[in-house]
Amino acid sequence: MKIALIGYGEMGKLVHRLAEEKGHEVFVVSKDMAGLQGCDVAIDFTVADAVQRNVEACGAAGVPLVEGTTGWNDKRSEIERIVRDGNGAMVYGANFSIGVNLFYKIGEFAAELFAKFPEYEAFIEEQHHSRKKDAPSGTALKLKEIVSRHVEVGDVASTRAGNIPGTHRIGFDGPADQITLVHTARSRDGFALGALMAAEWIAGKNGVFEFSEIIGDIIKV
Secondary structure (H helix, E strand, C coil): CEEEEECCCHHHHHHHHHHHHCCCEEEECCCCCCCCCCCCEEEECCCHHHHHHHHHHHHHHCCCEEECCCCCHHHHHHHHHHHHHCCCEEEECCCCCHHHHHHHHHHHHHHHHHCCCCCCEEEEEEEECCCCCCCCCHHHHHHHHHHCCCCCECCCEEEECCCCCCEEEEEEECCCCEEEEEEECCCCHHHHHHHHHHHHHHCCCCEEEEHHHHHHHHHCC
């Protein structure tokens, strides 16, 4: 499969290496989007302000897109419209880590259980290194969305300091005890592998898909 990389920072370089290890051809797209035409799928890890432009470029080239950038949720309706009107394809997600997406499922199951016991109150906390710009993280907001389907959740507590690896907690606090579920990222490999799995899945498809909703189909769970 021919994969176009939009953005060549730390994530782009990691996706490049892992994609080649899996036998894919990789093409790094230039700022004017040269190199996109003729690819089977594109993977974007750039910045939020560039997402709409990249979606439009992929639509014009007829290339399905895996959108790994976060922080553009306020433009989601418009971007989804662009993809659908152009009969294109896109997978997006707050987090492409397989572990995080399984954590979403665990969190929802736990919230459904605790909804039966109103003496417990739910909370969500997240921590990241000081270089991360968005707060709360897209992952934390997705967790809040999932848990809130069953129990009320207040504001997400966010910390940005030093070199803290991405850490997310779902907690249920009651008068007698507290139960906490924690996911801690050790490296970026999980994000890159998830994005590659999404790229392999979306090739040849049309429509807009959220990674957390199709993860079961992708990894057959």
